[in-house]
Structures are given as C-alpha cells and as structure tokens.
Amino acid sequence: MKKIIIAGPRGKMGSEAVKLVQSQDDMQLVACIDRKNNGKRLKDVDGLPALDVPIFEDAQECFGQVDADILIELTIPEQGYRHTKAAMEHGIRPVVGTTGFTEEQIDELKWLASERNIGCIIAPNFAIGAVLMMKFSQLAAQYFQDVDIIEKHHDNKLDAPSGTAVKTAEMIKESREYKQQGHANEKETYPGARGADYDGMRIHSVRLPGLVAHQEVIFGSPGQTLTIKHDSLNRASFMDGVKLAADKVMEMQEVIYGLENVL
Ligand code: NAP
Numbered sequence: 001m002k003k004i005i006i007a008g009p010r011g012k013m014g015s016e017a018v019k020l021v022q023s024q025d026d027m028q029l030v031a032c033i034d035r036k037n038n039g040k041r042l043k044d045v046d047g048l049p050a051l052d053v054p055i056f057e058d059a060q061e062c063f064g065q066v067d068a069d070i071l072i073e074l075t076i077p078e079q080g081y082r083h084t085k086a087a088m089e090h091g092i093r094p095v096v097g098t099t100g101f102t103e104e105q106i107d108e109l110k111w112l113a114s115e116r117n118i119g120c121i122i123a124p125n126f127a128i129g130a131v132l133m134m135k136f137s138q139l140a141a142q143y144f145q146d147v148d149i150i151e152k153h154h155d156n157k158l159d160a161p162s163g164t165a166v167k168t169a170e171m172i173k174e175s176r177e178y179k180q181q182g183h184a185n186e187k188e189t190y191p192g193a194r195g196a197d198y199d200g201m202r203i204h205s206v207r208l209p210g211l212v213a214h215q216e217v218i219f220g221s222p223g224q225t226l227t228i229k230h231d232s233l234n235r236a237s238f239m240d241g242v243k244l245a246a247d248k249v250m251e252m253q254e255v256i257y258g259l260e261n262v263l
Contacts, residue, residue, distance in 0.1 A: 004029050034055050077101060119249045119255075129237070137171065169203060
C-alpha cells in the first residue's frame with residue numbers, strides 16, 4: 001500500500017488526484033497540504049471527499065508528523081519547489097505535476113536525490129498522448145529544421161511557455177539540426193509577435209478562458225507542413241500518468257524529468 005500526501009487538493013489537478021487515490025486499491029491518502037484549511041480534516045472542507053485525513057498548511061510539519069511514501073505535488077511553482085525539496089529531505093518521494101520549476105531548481109533536486117538516494121518524478125505533462133506528441137515531434141525534427149510550437153491554455157495559468165512546450169522544444173533540440181528560423185531582417189511591429197526564441201525555433205503561448213491544455217507542433221519545409229496536435233479536454237486526462245509515476249517513483253533513486261523517461 002502506497003501512502004500518499006497530496007499538495008493542492010482543492011485545485012483542478014489536485015481534486016482529480018484525490019479521486020484517483022481514492023479509486024486505487026494500492027494507494028491510501030494519509031494527508032493533504034492546503035494553505036487555507038490548516039488543522040482541519042478533509043471531510044470538514046466543502047467540496048472535498050468525506051475522508052478523515054488531516055490537512056496541514058506547513059509542509060515541514062506535515063512530513064514530520066505523517067508517515068508517507070509519496071508526495072503528489074500540484075500547486076504553484078515557488079511553493080511546489082519548497083514542498084518537493086522538503087519531501088525528499090524527509091524521505092518522501094515526490095511526483096511533481098506543478099510546472100514552472102527553473103533549471104537550477106531541477107539541478108538542485110537532482111543533487112538532493114543523489115545525496116539521499118531517493119526517487120522523484122517531475123512531469124510537465126502527465127497525459128500519455130502529450131508524451132507521444134513530444135516523441136513524434138522529436139522524430140519529425142530529424143527531417144524538418146523549421147518548427148513552431150503553439151501551446152494553448154486556460155487564462156489562469158501562471159507560467160509561459162508551458163512546461164510541455166519547453167520540454168517539447170528541448171526534445172526537438174536533441175534531434176534538430178540548428179537553424180535560426182525566419183527572415184534574417186524580420187522586424188516585429190509589436191514585441192512578442194514572433195513568439196519566444198528557443199534555439200532558433202519559436203514558441204507561442206495562447207491564454208484564453210475555455211481552454212484546458214492543448215499544443216500543436218507545426219513543421220514546415222518547401223511545399224509541405226506537418227502538424228502534430230494534442231488536446232487535453234479535462235484534467236482526468238492527466239491521471240493515468242500520475243498513477244504510472246506513483247508506481248515507478250517507488251523503484252527510483254534519482255530525479256526523472258519527463259514522463260517519457262518512465263514509459
Ligand atoms: P489550480 O486549480 O489553480 O490549483 C492550484 C492549487 O495550488 C490550489 O489548490 C491553490 O490553492 C494552491 N496554491 C496556490 N498558491 C499556493 C500557495 N502559495 N501555497 C500553497 N498552495 C497554493 O491549478 P491546477 O490547474 O490544478 O494546476 C496546478 C499545477 O499543475 C500548475 O502548476 C499547473 O501548471 C500544473 N499542471 C500540470 C499538469 C501536468 O500534467 N503535469 C497538467 C495541468 C496542470 P488556493 O485555492 O488557496 O489558491
């Protein structure tokens with residue numbers, strides 16, 4: 001039985017994760033981290049399931065008091081990084097869905113994992129279809145140098161570009177022959193019109209109410225384009241990946257960044 005703590009249980013992702021843990025025979029929810037309901041039980045909070053599970057505001061206190069195997073982290077980047085680090089210091093394995101960690105923060109967590117011999121999975125996208133989209137894009141980039149990534153999310157998202165877009169660009173970079181795209185003399189009438197520049201390719205972030213998480217990777221060469229597209233229509237799309245990561249993290253002694261590395 002894997003004993004699970006969820007950070008962010010009232011959030012859109014966190015509430016799906018609570019449902020996931022409840023539905024699994026080999027998982028048990030032992031605590032939650034929530035800044036608004038310190039000291040309460042889950043059953044006392046509107047909208048959360050009737051479970052007699054303690055809620056902590058302070059992660060250190062939670063990890064110090066509760067016997068747990070895994071932290072499922074689904075909050076915001078700054079707080080999520082603190083939770084992740086503290087979990088590893090307490091011997092609890094993080095499965096991190098929170099996006100927006102910096103490269104330095106990920107390096108710090110990698111160092112901590114090797115120091116403590118403990119596993120951690122950080123996945124900017126837990127949807128299996130999105131992971132395949134990244135892999136297909138990496139393959140296509142062997143044959144197409146020109147590529148734009150267009151990611152589209154709801155307008156409550158804090159980080160841009162999305163973790164998925166950054167990860168896609170990193171994977172494309174591994175197989176694409178470098179090219180600075182566009183015209184050498186191009187000029188933006190409005191700043192940002194051409195999107196972010198990552199290794200010469202372009203990333204565009206759309207933020208609109210009504211969207212969940214969507215991405216198109218468009219490759220172009222003379223006379224043809226190739227579009228690889230993925231849509232998450234609701235947050236349930238991410239939960240197969242969270243479950244997979246929770247299973248795999250128990251066997252690991254390092255930080256794995258990207259679900260494709262555990263598939
Ligand atoms: P959300 O609905 O806004 O939920 C965020 C949760 O974090 C809420 O419970 C919120 O509580 C809590 N929170 C906010 N600020 C906090 C703070 N300072 N300290 C502690 N808790 C705080 O967002 P979401 O859509 O669930 O997304 C959560 C994270 O997952 C984001 O980083 C998002 O980018 C990421 N995400 C990842 C995937 C993936 O597949 N990896 C997919 C979708 C989203 P309050 O109500 O008190 O603000």
